[in-house]
Amino acid sequence: MTKIGYARVSTTDQDLEVQRARLKSEGCEIIRSEKISGATLDGRQELKTIIDFLRTGDELIVTRLDRLGRDTRDVLNIIHDCxxxxxxxxxLDPHVSTRGEMGHVVLTVLGMVAQMERRFIKERQREGIERAKANGVYKGGKQRIDRAKVLAMHEDGTSPTEIAKTLGCSRMQVYRILSVA
Structure with missing residues (x-):
């Protein structure tokens, strides 16, 4: 039996170290991590790799349910696949496992709570943006990637994968910039 940890944060400027340390202290022999939104399963290659690698008796461990996902259906599908x-x-927080039937019930409820929390966050964010726009102070989101550099590197023949590695972002972000250009 192998304990495999999965750590995830939503943005590139967030830190994974607290999750990694907790997973290591729980005995995870392998820890995979990524910086990508948990809103959907799209682009979550590290999680897919873990699920593909799992064998009978292995254990996927995450610090909180929302690290797996913010959509109830996605969370339940991940659990089902495992x-x-x-x-x-x-x-780990709160400590719930699929070892028993009660764990399944609790995970389903927690998945619904995570989804509801995401909807509340998005609604509050939208309301805040609308207020800021009404007050004339909204400037848009913070640009995290130098778009000109992405375009220049692409024109020089650098692949999207290499651009992403060089700039410390995801390939999806590179593709989004290239699709607009």
């Missing part, structure tokens, strides 16, 4: 491989899923 169970199909004979693996367990454990959430």
């Amino acid at each position: 169970e199909q491989k004979g693996a367990l899923v454990t959430i």
Whole structure:
């Protein structure tokens, strides 16, 4: 049985170290991490790699349920995929596992709460942006990637993968910039 940890943060300027340290202290032999939104499963290559790698008796461990996802259906699908491989899923805070039937019920409820929380966050964010626009102070989101550099590197023949590695962003972000240009 292998304990495999998964750490995730939503943006490139957030830190994964607290999650990694907690997963390591829980005995995770392998820890995969990524900086990508948990709103959907799209582009979450590290999580896909873990699920593909799981074997009977392995255990996927995350610090909080929202690290797996913010959509109830996605969370339940991830758990289902793990169970199909004979693996367990454990959430550390609050401590819940798929070892027993009650764990499934609690994980379903927590998944619904995470989804509802995401909707509340998005609504508050939208309201805040509308207020800021009404007050004339909204300037848009912070630009995290030098778009001109992405375009220049692409024109020089650098692949999207290499651009992403060089600039410390995801390939998806590179593709978005290239699709607008």
